[in-house]
Amino acid sequence: MGQPSVDTIWDWLDQVPDPEIPVISLVDLGIIRDVQWEGDMLNVTVTPTYSGCPATTIINLDIQTALKNHGIEKLTLHRQLSPAWTTDWLTDKGKAALEKFGIAPPSAKGEPERCPNCGGHDLEHTSQFGSTPCKALWRCRDCLEPFDYFKCI
Amino acid sequence: MNDQQALFQFLLRMGDNSLILGHRVSEWCGLSPVLEEDIALANTALDLIGQTQFWLGLAGEVEDKGRTADDLAFLRDAWDFRNVLMVELPNGDFGQTMMRQFLYDAWSSIMVGRLIKSSDKRIADIAEKASKEIAYHVERSADTVVGLGDGSEESHARMQAALDYLWPYVGEMFDGDEVDAAMVAAGIAPDPASLREEYDALVNKVLSEATLKVPTDVFYHKGGRTGYMHTEHLGHLLTSMQWLQRAYPGATW
Numbered sequence: 001m002g003q004p005s006v007d008t009i010w011d012w013l014d015q016v017p018d019p020e021i022p023v024i025s026l027v028d029l030g031i032i033r034d035v036q037w038e039g040d041m042l043n044v045t046v047t048p049t050y051s052g053c054p055a056t057t058i059i060n061l062d063i064q065t066a067l068k069n070h071g072i073e074k075l076t077l078h079r080q081l082s083p084a085w086t087t088d089w090l091t092d093k094g095k096a097a098l099e100k101f102g103i104a105p106p107s108a109k110g111e112p113e114r115c116p117n118c119g120g121h122d123l124e125h126t127s128q129f130g131s132t133p134c135k136a137l138w139r140c141r142d143c144l145e146p147f148d149y150f151k152c153i
Numbered sequence: 154m155n156d157q158q159a160l161f162q163f164l165l166r167m168g169d170n171s172l173i174l175g176h177r178v179s180e181w182c183g184l185s186p187v188l189e190e191d192i193a194l195a196n197t198a199l200d201l202i203g204q205t206q207f208w209l210g211l212a213g214e215v216e217d218k219g220r221t222a223d224d225l226a227f228l229r230d231a232w233d234f235r236n237v238l239m240v241e242l243p244n245g246d247f248g249q250t251m252m253r254q255f256l257y258d259a260w261s262s263i264m265v266g267r268l269i270k271s272s273d274k275r276i277a278d279i280a281e282k283a284s285k286e287i288a289y290h291v292e293r294s295a296d297t298v299v300g301l302g303d304g305s306e307e308s309h310a311r312m313q314a315a316l317d318y319l320w321p322y323v324g325e326m327f328d329g330d331e332v333d334a335a336m337v338a339a340g341i342a343p344d345p346a347s348l349r350e351e352y353d354a355l356v357n358k359v360l361s362e363a364t365l366k367v368p369t370d371v372f373y374h375k376g377g378r379t380g381y382m383h384t385e386h387l388g389h390l391l392t393s394m395q396w397l398q399r400a401y402p403g404a405t406w
């Protein structure tokens with residue numbers, strides 16, 4: 001088998017789910033910054049979301065496992081801190097998947113656009129942190145359900 | 154002390170501050186007054202410990218003796234830690250924990266803001282990453298200080314007591330020495346004293362909104378960031394933080 005193209009590898013990585021929010025892929029999350037061949041060595045550059053995100057090591061392991069399963073033998077993961085990860089890098093596909101899953105996607109105005117459950121607009125902020133560092137807790141006064149908001153950073 | 158040794162000391166100070174505060178904050182896990190606060194404190198602790206991995210990881214590289222961030226966190230003794238005294242103080246009640254968090258976050262937000270312009274690219278990168286989380290931390294801790302300070306008679310009294318207790322530990326964050334002079338000369342980090350004006354403006358604004366009275370005493374405790382003398386609390390903290398690695402050397406998950 002010849003060397004798979006970089007585009008093919010991006011497609012493979014787009015099949016790897018985020019370990020904490022499995023409805024979106026690592027590519028949707030915007031943390032894969034670069035994929036490049038250097039001879040027979042594949043270099044993948046990954047940017048962490050939050051410094052203390054417990055998923056970081058799992059993400060690295062998932063990338064290695066997925067690519068090994070596709071037959072990539074020589075692989076190096078690089079950590080890139082700058083430019084720092086921002087929610088602007090979430091793909092539109094990822095944002096739509098988040099909302100469908102019940103997590104309000106990040107919005108430029110710094111708060112959720114609408115309730116991901118009922119679409120209501122009468123929303124209130126419950127807590128600056130949600131179930132993971134990347135989320136805040138909100139509540140909808142229309143359907144009275146709490147929901148997570150993927151906060152902007 | 155040569156430049157590399159000074160840089161190592163500076164990185165230990167940054168990493169030890171976030172490590173020790175991160176550990177202290179993590180002590181609330183499962184104990185906070187309400188679930189949302191429990192989650193918020195645990196997440197703050199995670200961010201701080203994550204930042205520690207960057208600072209101490211780089212410290213290990215600069216030292217060049219093969220020590221990792223984990224080695225530096227778990228295999229040093231109290232006299233080798235370089236955190237300011239304030240972060241090692243016991244949590245006290247929830248109000249005291251949040252007051253300490255605010256007094257530290259305010260300093261930290263200004264410090265990392267300056268470090269983004271560091272002449273050392275590795276430090277600038279860490280600062281850029283950390284600054285986003287710290288902006289979030291300071292927003293939350295300031296809101297909580299205002300909410301409790303300008304709250305009930307009971308919460309106001311507790312926040313004032315927390316401020317009176319913690320204020321004598323604020324000054325150390327602005328104390329400079331030969332390490333700082335070397336960092337300033339190399340364009341790596343600012344003179345700690347140069348952060349004071351911005352700090353006072355931020356802190357006074359929030360504390361006045363919280364209806365709290367800032368103590369006027371100028372005396373402050375010091376000895377943490379130089380390692381000259383830590384409080385008696387650090388040893389106890391390390392005993393709990395380091396016991397697993399001490400009891401089972403080399404243990405990994």
